[in-house]
Amino acid sequence: xxxxxxxxxxxxxxxxxxxxxxxxxxxxxxxxxxxxxxxxxxxxxxxxxxxxxxxxxxxxxxxxxxxxxxxxxxxxxxxxxxxxxxxxxxxxxxxxxxxxxxxxxxxxxxxxxxxxxxxxxxxxxxxxxxxxxxxxxxxxxxxxxxxxxxxxxxxxxxxxxxxxxxxxxxxxxxxxxxxxxxxxxxxxxxxxxxxxxxxxxxxxxxxxxxxxxxxxxxxxxxxxxxxxxxxxxxxxxxxxxxxxxxxxxxxxxxxxxxxxxxxxxxxxxxxxxxxxxxxxxxxxxxxxxxxxxxxxxxxxx
Amino acid sequence: xxxxxxxxxxxxxxxxxxxxxxxxxxxxxxxxxxxxxxxxxxxxxxxxxxxxxxxxxxxxxxxxxxxxxxxxxxxxxxxxxxxxxxxxxxxxxxxxxxxxxxxxxxxxxxxxxxxxxxxxxxxxxxxxxxxxxxxxxxxxxxxxxxxxxxxxxxxxxxxxxxxxxxxxxxxxxxxxxxxxxxxxxxxxxxxxxxxxxxxxxxxxxxxxxxxxxxxxxxxxxxxxxxxxxxxxxxxxxxxxxxxxxxxxxxxxxxxxxxxxxxxxxxxxxxxxxxxxxxxxxxxxxxxxxxxxxxxxxxxxxxxxxxxxxxxxxxxxxxxxxxxxxxxxxxxxxxxxxxxxxxxxxxxxxxxxx
Amino acid sequence: xxxxxxxxxxxxxxxxxxxxxxxxxxxxxxxxxxxxxxxxxxxxxxxxxxxxxxxxxxxxxxxxxxxxxxxxxxxxxxxxxxxxxxxxxxxxxxxxxxxxxxxxxxxxxxxxxxxxxxxxxxxxxxxxxxxxxxxxxxxxxxxxxxxxxxxxxxxxxxxxxxxxxxxxxxxxxxxxxxxxxxxxxxxxxxxxxxxxxxxxxxxxxxxxxxxxxxxxxxxxxxxxxxxxxxxxxxxxxxxxxxxxxxxxxxxxxxxxxxxxxxxxxxxxxxxxxxx
Numbered sequence: 035x036x037x038x039x040x041x042x043x044x045x046x047x048x049x050x051x052x053x054x055x056x057x058x059x060x061x062x063x064x065x066x067x068x069x070x071x072x073x074x075x076x077x078x079x080x081x082x083x084x085x086x087x088x089x090x091x092x093x094x095x096x097x098x099x100x101x102x103x104x105x106x107x108x109x110x111x112x113x114x115x116x117x118x119x120x121x122x123x124x125x126x127x128x129x130x131x132x133x134x135x136x137x138x139x140x141x142x143x144x145x146x147x148x149x150x151x152x153x154x155x156x157x158x159x160x161x162x163x164x165x166x167x168x169x170x171x172x173x174x175x176x177x178x179x180x181x182x183x184x185x186x187x188x189x190x191x192x193x194x195x196x197x198x199x200x201x202x203x204x205x206x207x208x209x210x211x212x213x214x215x216x217x218x219x220x221x222x223x224x225x226x227x228x229x230x231x232x233x234x235x236x237x238x239x240x241x242x243x244x245x246x247x248x249x250x251x252x253x254x255x256x257x258x259x260x261x262x263x264x265x266x267x268x269x270x271x272x273x274x275x276x277x278x279x280x281x282x283x284x285x286x287x288x289x290x291x292x293x294x295x296x297x298x299x300x301x302x303x304x305x306x307x308x309x310x311x312x313x314x315x316x317x318x319x320x321x322x323x324x325x326x327x328x329x330x331x332x333x334x335x
Numbered sequence: 336x337x338x339x340x341x342x343x344x345x346x347x348x349x350x351x352x353x354x355x356x357x358x359x360x361x362x363x364x365x366x367x368x369x370x371x372x373x374x375x376x377x378x379x380x381x382x383x384x385x386x387x388x389x390x391x392x393x394x395x396x397x398x399x400x401x402x403x404x405x406x407x408x409x410x411x412x413x414x415x416x417x418x419x420x421x422x423x424x425x426x427x428x429x430x431x432x433x434x435x436x437x438x439x440x441x442x443x444x445x446x447x448x449x450x451x452x453x454x455x456x457x458x459x460x461x462x463x464x465x466x467x468x469x470x471x472x473x474x475x476x477x478x479x480x481x482x483x484x485x486x487x488x489x490x491x492x493x494x495x496x497x498x499x500x501x502x503x504x505x506x507x508x509x510x511x512x513x514x515x516x517x518x519x520x521x522x523x524x525x526x527x528x529x530x531x532x533x534x535x536x537x538x539x540x541x542x543x544x545x546x547x548x549x550x551x552x553x554x555x556x557x558x559x560x561x562x563x564x565x566x567x568x569x570x571x572x573x574x575x576x577x578x579x580x581x582x583x584x585x586x587x588x589x590x591x592x593x594x595x596x597x598x599x600x601x602x603x604x605x606x607x608x609x610x611x612x613x614x615x616x617x618x619x620x621x622x623x624x625x626x627x628x629x630x631x632x633x634x635x636x637x638x639x640x641x642x643x644x645x646x647x648x649x650x651x652x653x654x655x656x657x658x659x660x661x662x663x664x665x666x667x668x669x670x671x672x673x674x675x676x677x678x679x680x681x682x683x684x685x686x687x688x
Numbered sequence: 689x690x691x692x693x694x695x696x697x698x699x700x701x702x703x704x705x706x707x708x709x710x711x712x713x714x715x716x717x718x719x720x721x722x723x724x725x726x727x728x729x730x731x732x733x734x735x736x737x738x739x740x741x742x743x744x745x746x747x748x749x750x751x752x753x754x755x756x757x758x759x760x761x762x763x764x765x766x767x768x769x770x771x772x773x774x775x776x777x778x779x780x781x782x783x784x785x786x787x788x789x790x791x792x793x794x795x796x797x798x799x800x801x802x803x804x805x806x807x808x809x810x811x812x813x814x815x816x817x818x819x820x821x822x823x824x825x826x827x828x829x830x831x832x833x834x835x836x837x838x839x840x841x842x843x844x845x846x847x848x849x850x851x852x853x854x855x856x857x858x859x860x861x862x863x864x865x866x867x868x869x870x871x872x873x874x875x876x877x878x879x880x881x882x883x884x885x886x887x888x889x890x891x892x893x894x895x896x897x898x899x900x901x902x903x904x905x906x907x908x909x910x911x912x913x914x915x916x917x918x919x920x921x922x923x924x925x926x927x928x929x930x931x932x933x934x935x936x937x938x939x940x941x942x943x944x945x946x947x948x949x950x951x952x953x954x955x956x957x958x959x960x961x962x963x
Contacts, residue, residue: 074380097575113526113529114529125403128512225533226534226537227537227538227542227544227663228544254661254662255662258661258662259659259663259664259665260662260663261380261381261544261656261660261662261663262405262544262545262662263380263401263405263406263661263662264381266400266401266405267381267397267401278458278459278530286407286547287404287405287408287544287545287547287548288400288404288405288547291400291404307461351834352793352834353834354791354793354834354836355834377946429790432789432790480699567808567809568808570800570803570808570809571808573790573792573796573800574800574803574808575790576788576789576790576792577783577788577797577800577849577852578783578787578788580747580752580781580783581781581782581783583752583772584750584751584752584780584781584944585776585800585801585803585804585856586772586773586775586776586777586803586804586807587772587803588772626791630836631791631792631793631796632792632796655857
């Protein structure tokens with residue numbers, strides 16, 4: 035039976051307590067130590083502490099910050115961010131090309147998260163704000179982004195942990211793809227240009243992880259605007275895209291000859307799920323699952 | 336000292352007419368270039384402009400599909416859209432007596448843009464209530480109809496604002512006001528609906544990607560009708576070069592004629608824009624080129640501008656398909672580059688008149 | 689209202705063009721204050737200082753200017769009620785200043801005059817070709833038939849535009865400052881042309897009434913009748929020999945000119961030397 039007053043005199047306990055105290059101090063100290071982050075434009079940003087007020091101008095970045103536990107620190111998002119629902123009350127600050135500079139400035143963010151290609155953000159940098167530019171075209175980009183964001187939020191391990199979870203989800207989804215469909219060639223359309231998701235895009239990489247092939251090879255880039263003839267010649271086995279446009283594809287000149295369209299081998303995703311599919315963020319695992327569900331539902335030929 | 340009284344024999348052969356010679360040269364050139372560019376359009380596919388690939392495609396089993404259903408109507412469609420824009424530009428330049436007028440001046444482009452955006456936004460909303468196939472059909476057919484109706488509505492609004500086609504300057508100013516207003520409305524809608532924004536951007540850049548035989552039939556019928564009507568107004572456009580009062584003194588019913596010209600201009604522009612989006616500069620450069628190198632009366636100018644417009648857009652279409660094959664540039668980007676370079680060269684050489 | 693069949697003293701014919709109590713306002717400002725005029729065949733010159741309203745009067749007579757009060761009659765028919773096509777066959781108007789746009793050549797420009805007879809859609813036939821050839825011959829443009837209009841000098845272009853008016857074969861010609869840009873020899877030639885047109889001794893034969901607004905007094909005094917305007921009103925009218933007309937001219941031009949009777953016509957000199 036431990037006498038409370040005697041606990042303090044037990045050297046083992048004192049040692050453990052001291053160790054615990056040191057670890058806690060270190061832990062808190064690690065959070066408080068300044069750190070440098072390099073963004074995808076090569077700019078280095080120095081932070082004295084994890085920022086308390088964050089603005090994101092890209093839906094995938096919003097979602098990543100939210101899933102990494104940074105929701106309480108978000109003070110504003112772009113107009114296209116619509117997940118998770120708890121962020122619905124946050125002020126909307128325009129898009130990437132027409133960001134509401136004044137509104138952003140009024141919110142006094144410690145850091146603004148944007149993509150590498152936003153033009154109007156230069157103004158914010160000129161005004162002295164920290165703008166972290168993050169590219170998100172491939173899986174590698176997403177992994178790096180998650181790592182950077184996790185460091186930004188002061189929980190550097192969360193990035194890798196999340197990534198590992200995504201990998202597991204994708205692998206699980208791959209299990210559900212019917213073997214008969216594996217290796218079939220997919221055409222994933224992103225908007226009526228027609229723009230396609232190529233093999234080197236994050237969508238293409240997910241499809242590859244699911245065991246599917248892509249009619250757009252890696253050397254055409256992640257999101258090429260294709261000559262429609264290309265798709266017809268390639269005769270994809272499966273076509274994926276947003277439901278609203280899928281029904282009209284067969285009416286395009288010459289596209290009626292594509293067997294996938296004639297036989298309705300389509301994955302037509304409704305808008306909320308389509309948005310999830312095209313965002314290179316923490317829901318990529320769910321996206322893979324959605325794709326796998328569709329593939330499983332398509333009866334093999 | 337009577338300089339006028341030198342008698343001229345009745346049968347003096349006409350002095351050599353350099354302008355007529357220039358017109359002949361241009362006519363032959365266009366007669367050769369348009370089919371040549373059309374052939375190039377047929378020969379441009381996923382491997383760019385390649386006669387070898389074309390020959391292979393011609394003999395391949397998919398010839399009917401690739402060449403017949405995709406490339407042929409697309410090429411023909413590009414030619415017809417270019418012709419309509421060239422005709423519209425010539426009409427605009429004659430009506431406003433300004434060599435830099437283009438067919439989008441009277442609010443047609445802004446009207447078409449707003450209509451397209453409304454249809455896209457509406458389709459996004461309706462996606463939750465109507466069946467998907469219906470929405471898809473509505474979007475496809477609806478976009479063409481919407482752009483056409485929107486262009487006409489934009490011009491009608493301009494006419495209303497200018498209180499009829501009575502004063503040319505007022506027409507121009509009203510066109511500017513309408514373009515700004517409708518553009519602002521369009522921006523408002525795209526703020527509310529990101530789907531509409533995406534579609535609008537594609538529309539603004541212009542594209543011949545999906546022109547099929549149905550579109551070609553519409554374009555051909557429309558072009559034929561508009562060309563006939565436009566040629567009938569050629570002499571009135573000539574009379575306008577004397578000045579509006581002089582034309583009126585010749586018995587030309589100016590308000591009615593102006594209205595007819597505006598309607599023809601609106602029709603040509605609407606038909607072109609509905610099928611290919613807002614293709615830049617063809618309506619400005621085609622008639623301008625004809626004027627500079629082979630000027631003449633409007634009976635010539637209107638037809639030659641149409642042919643020149645066809646040649647220009649055919650060439651731009653080939654470039655847009657060939658340059659980064661199998662990827663494509665939006666054809667409006669190529670025409671903008673061509674137009675920009677042309678105007679730049681023009682400025683460097685001499686005035687823009 | 690003067691009776692419509694008032695006989696003209698010089699040429700002995702009924703008035704071709706009449707206006708009565710004409711008031712015209714431009715941009716809210718009254719320009720013509722009640723002009724009464726009877727014009728018969730022959731060559732009539734309208735003169736007056738700048739701002740007297742000469743061009744405005746000519747435009748109103750041509751039916752190109754809305755009239756706030758009063759009426760213009762062409763051969764007894766109210767101009768206001770006449771269809772534009774009919775009016776175009778009966779009178780032709782030449783604008784002041786000769787501004788053109790476009791790239792027509794000389795022959796094509798003169799051919800535009802035939803719209804008055806054939807309309808916008810009528811095909812041109814041999815009669816039209818003849819009228820065009822006559823008009824070009826009378827104004828000395830035949831040699832330039834294929835030259836583009838914008839390649840001509842101001843004076844040459846003026847003659848082509850006059851040819852365009854002649855090609856309409858309208859019996860009444862209203863010409864606003866037709867001698868602008870022309871040098872002396874060509875002004876003389878033009879003055880002779882007007883006389884021939886008025887007498888009907890041109891190759892084409894028909895007698896035409898010519899009304900010219902002129903700044904040039906010596907030429908104006910070769911006309912059959914002179915109308916002197918001042919401040920939107922007709923101050924005086926009469927034949928060039930009348931002394932009352934000479935006094936009116938001197939008065940209207942602030943005595944900057946002196947008009948004296950001469951051997952054939954009146955002589956005009958500018959009073960440049962200061963006393």
